Amino acid sequence: MIRLCVPDDLALGAVLSPVPDQARYLTTVMRQAVGDEILVFNGRDGEWRARLTETDRRGCRLRLESLERPQASGP
Numbered sequence: 001m002i003r004l005c006v007p008d009d010l011a012l013g014a015v016l017s018p019v020p021d022q023a024r025y026l027t028t029v030m031r032q033a034v035g036d037e038i039l040v041f042n043g044r045d046g047e048w049r050a051r052l053t054e055t056d057r058r059g060c061r062l063r064l065e066s067l068e069r070p071q072a073s074g075p
Contacts, residue, residue, distance in 0.1 A: 002030055002038040003047075010045035015053070016062040023059035026052065039068060046071040 004026070008016050018026065026032045032052050040062065041047040047069040050062040 002026070002032070004038055004040050006040050006042055008042065010040065010042055010048050010064055012064060012067070014064045016040065016050065016064070017059055018062065020059060023055075027055050027060055037065075038062070040064070044071060 004018065004022060006016055006018065006022070008014070017023075026038065032038065034052055034055060036052045038050055038052070039047055040050045046067055048064045049066045049068050050064050052060060053063045054061040
């Protein structure tokens, strides 16, 4: 499963627009298509399962579907 670090706040149902380099990585390098799932995290809100909902020449959109792992607190 592909994991992607994003700067956005993560919450159920949120829609993310990855930066252009990340969008190109997902759609061109990893050949992800609409409907494919990836994991996203930001270091604050845990790790979330996201679904690719839209792609176009300018980028892509991800919708967060479920919390996979809560953020672990430091020692």
